[in-house]
Amino acid sequence: MTITHAGPAADLDSAYARHFAGVYAGDALIALQQSFREENIVPLRGFCPPELLQAIRSEASSIMDEHGVDRKFSFEITDNTPRQMTTVGQPVIKEHGPLIHGTYFSPAVKSLLAAVVGEELFTCPYAGEHYVISRLGKSGDTHGWHWDDYSYGFILVLEAPDYREGGFVQAVPHTSWDKQNPDVHGALLKSQVRSYALQPGDAYVIKTDTTMHRVFPIRGENRRTIVNMTLASASDLARNITHETNDALFGGVGTDSGSAR
Ligand SMILES: O=C(O)CCC(=O)C(=O)O
Numbered sequence: 001m002t003i004t005h006a007g008p009a010a011d012l013d014s015a016y017a018r019h020f021a022g023v024y025a026g027d028a029l030i031a032l033q034q035s036f037r038e039e040n041i042v043p044l045r046g047f048c049p050p051e052l053l054q055a056i057r058s059e060a061s062s063i064m065d066e067h068g069v070d071r072k073f074s075f076e077i078t079d080n081t082p083r084q085m086t087t088v089g090q091p092v093i094k095e096h097g098p099l100i101h102g103t104y105f106s107p108a109v110k111s112l113l114a115a116v117v118g119e120e121l122f123t124c125p126y127a128g129e130h131y132v133i134s135r136l137g138k139s140g141d142t143h144g145w146h147w148d149d150y151s152y153g154f155i156l157v158l159e160a161p162d163y164r165e166g167g168f169v170q171a172v173p174h175t176s177w178d179k180q181n182p183d184v185h186g187a188l189l190k191s192q193v194r195s196y197a198l199q200p201g202d203a204y205v206i207k208t209d210t211t212m213h214r215v216f217p218i219r220g221e222n223r224r225t226i227v228n229m230t231l232a233s234a235s236d237l238a239r240n241i242t243h244e245t246n247d248a249l250f251g252g253v254g255t256d257s258g259s260a261r
């Protein structure tokens with residue numbers, strides 16, 4: 001990253017802007033837009049500027065090593081699918097993760113993602129969902145089938161095993177979450193499951209409220225670490241949205257009880 005008088009956040013933003021101008025211009029952007037329209041999820045291969053990857057990975061790893069909370073439960077509100085992972089919530093990242101914070105608030109990142117999904121994107125009105133870190137670190141760890149509260153998720157992959165060891169993403173577009181009567185099997189039967197293997201430095205963007213998704217369980221001695229960032233659509237801003245699963249998994253904006261509520 002070039003250091004200028006503009007300050008670290010502006011330097012980070014210009015590193016992203018320069019990188020995107022090289023890798024997601026012209027036909028490459030058109031292809032991403034088309035895939036997103038068709039599948040409601042699209043990998044952004046090589047999203048992270050190579051000179052930044054190690055720094056962001058170290059930032060996330062040291063936050064995780066110091067503050068990670070082991071979680072293991074199933075959520076009734078997502079039809080009892082499992083969550084087995086280690087997580088860190090937004091307040092801790094805000095305090096200790098300037099690169100993650102700067103990525104979330106980078107205008108270059110937001111405008112790339114808006115171009116890919118084809119609508120204006122907004123900072124999530126609920127701070128607890130701005131960014132969270134999760135790690136699958138032991139055999140059987142998984143982030144089971146679910147939908148999310150707001151329209152868009154942007155996931156930056158910092159560590160990932162080879163797909164043969166699991167940890168790839170699966171998505172079922174054009175499905176919806178009835179929090180009173182969640183139906184994961186019905187969604188699987190209704191639509192098509194697609195699977196996406198991602199490498200460290202890749203990211204993906206997903207229409208999380210209408211695309212059921214999960215991370216396939218990992219096996220062996222492997223580690224998968226991601227940062228999940230939430231972006232809102234204009235229509236989200238007009239709705240009253242609750243955050244039950246985020247609060248239970250990541251602690252929301254408040255103190256972390258370490259248990260499902
Ligand atoms: O780990 C991933 O790739 C997905 C994370 C996710 O779906 C979530 O945090 O809501």
Ligand SMILES: [Fe+2]
Pocket residue numbers: 146147148153208213
């Ligand atoms: Fe999700």
